[in-house]
Amino acid sequence: MTEQIVVTGIGAFTPLGATARESWDALLRGESGVSTLEHEWVAEHDLPVTFAAQVKTPASEVLSRVEAKRLDPVSQYALIAGREAFADAGLTTDPEAAEGRTVVEPERLLVDWATGIGGLNSMLGAWDTLREKGPRRVLPLTVPMLMPNAPAAAVAMDLKARAGARTAVSACASSTESIANAADHLRAGDADVVIAGGSEAPIHPLPVASFAAMQALSTRNDEPQRASRPYDTARDGFVLGEGAAALVLELESHARARGAKIYGYLVGGAVTSDAYHITAPDPEGSGAARAMLDALASAGASPDDVVHVNAHATSTPVGDIAEYTAMQHVFGDRVREIPVAATKSSTGHLLGGAGAIEAMFTVLALHEGVIPPTINLNEQDPEIPLTVPTEPTAFDSKGKIAISNSFGFGGVNAVVAFRGA
Structure with a gap:
């Protein structure tokens, strides 16, 4: 092993x-x-x-x-x-x-x-x-x-x-x-x-x-x-x-x-490419979905093991839907049940530094057993029917898997998977 x-x-x-x-x-x-x-x-x-x-x-x-x-x-x-x-x-x-x-x-x-x-x-x-x-x-x-x-x-x-x-x-x-x-x-x-x-x-x-x-x-x-x-x-x-x-x-x-x-624990990670457009995400989300699946595969885990996602969720009209589409490919109907945090609502988008701070937040969420809130969510887009807590929310994180998503210009998709201690 x-x-x-x-x-x-x-x-x-x-x-x-x-x-x-x-x-x-x-x-x-x-x-x-x-x-x-x-x-x-x-x-x-x-x-x-x-x-x-x-x-x-x-x-x-x-x-x-x-x-x-x-x-x-x-x-x-x-x-x-x-x-x-x-x-x-x-x-x-x-x-x-x-x-x-x-x-x-x-x-x-x-x-x-x-x-x-x-x-x-x-x-x-x-x-x-x-x-x-x-x-x-x-x-x-x-x-x-x-x-x-x-x-x-x-x-x-x-x-x-x-x-x-x-x-x-x-x-x-x-x-x-x-x-x-x-x-x-x-x-x-x-x-x-x-x-x-x-x-x-x-x-x-x-x-x-x-x-x-x-x-x-x-x-x-x-x-x-x-x-x-x-x-x-x-x-x-x-x-x-x-x-x-x-x-x-x-x-x-x-x-x-x-x-x-x-x-x-850092249990998995993967990087893929859309090869689709220099700035726009692939609307089908296939490359992003593959990055999530590959990260979980490298962790020896399945989508059913994931209990939390720190989403890329930049607050752009197109990007948020594209990521949701990719998550649908990975989690199926269960995507509506997994608590998602969109922490850029508080930090803004740190571009190349975003993934690191969001990975840190994912580790701390697992370590302390709490999903951080997503702020400024007053009326959720009906086309993105995710569970997005707007207050700190306790969850069972011991030994459980969470992922952190990052997607960049050039069609780069990167995902890391962590497990609670």
């Missing part, structure tokens, strides 16, 4: 809080991390959307001045979440600073970190500097700040992870893919411990303008906290979000040998 993989640490830096626990508690309270943007560039560019889900705490309040200056926000958020998860797991690579933590050899520690866009703010800021002030004013660290693997490198260098610093870039499925990849690394013997997660920092006038131009964003400027409303008949698009989340994963034997706490 293949050895099980366990989750032993979590970390997050999100629109709901500066830590995993703050984010989870705010989610359970039904809070929204969405707010009006106060940047001057909103009026300067006359943007049609004036709100987003910004990180609740400025990264500059958590990192040192030097760290913040040398890292794009996408890497800043990664570093904060990665550090928290590693500490939460009770691990260190420094024998002289162990202080009760377990020392892991740097050559046996691997980072698999994802982003959908990378250091967007650094790239576009440098372009503005080049045009306005000339090449001599462009920062020499521009390329290391903008490259997509910069977050993985930042986490790996900080924690001394020398088994690898991998980067998955698959739009909004990116960090779910990283978590699925982490299982492969562990089972292949590439590392004893993997820090897997994702981050995104896309709150800049260009992405806002671009997503708005394709009519993907909600335009509910007058009530931003109610703008992200998955499954609601009045949904009109997603809310752009930023932040990061991380999971520490290791083989169960390794975790138990050091007496680690176990949040739950």
Whole structure:
């Protein structure tokens, strides 16, 4: 029998809080991390959307001045979440600073970190500097700040992870893919411990303008906290979000040998492709359904074993229905009975970082036996007859299976499956 993989640490830096626990508690309270943007560039560019889900705490309040200056926000958020998860797991690579933590050899520690866009703010800021002030004013660290693997490198260098610093870039499925990849690394013997997660920092006038131009964003400027409303008949698009989340994963034997706490089990993962359209999901949902089925098959489970789904559920008119169609293919009539959480209603859509935070929420739902609420669901779309709790709801999660779905531009589908401890 293949050895099980366990989750032993979590970390997050999100629109709901500066830590995993703050984010989870705010989610359970039904809070929204969405707010009006106060940047001057909103009026300067006359943007049609004036709100987003910004990180609740400025990264500059958590990192040192030097760290913040040398890292794009996408890497800043990664570093904060990665550090928290590693500490939460009770691990260190420094024998002289162990202080009760377990020392892991740097050559046996691997980072698999994802982003959908990378250091967007650094790239576009440098372009503005080049045009306005000339090449001599462009920062020499521009390329290391903008490259997509910069977050993985930042986490790996900080924690001394020398088994690898991998980067998955698959739009909004990116960090779910990283978590699925982490299982492969562990089972292949590439590392004893993997820090897997994702981050995104896309709150800049260009992405806002671009997503708005394709009519993907909600335009509910007058009530931003109610703008992200998955499954609601009045949904009109997603809310752009930023932040990061991380999971520490290791083989169960390794975790138990050091007496680690176990949040739950990562039992399966799968990635498929629609090969249908660059932005639109396949309306038949066949690729997304196959990802769910493959993830369950890799877990040695069936659709009947699933007791909870954290849905991709971006709050777009087309996307929410496409995911429901895919879930129908997988679960049949039982799809109406499975409690579904659409947590983007509170966090906004973190793009490449979305899968990581939603995987973390799925693990915590199983660990604590509670389905988090979906907010802003006032009138549920009759074409999506799911069970979507709008208040925290207790459920029997011990030894049970839950899945977390992520789907991205380019037709990428990624799903991970967890089991309660």
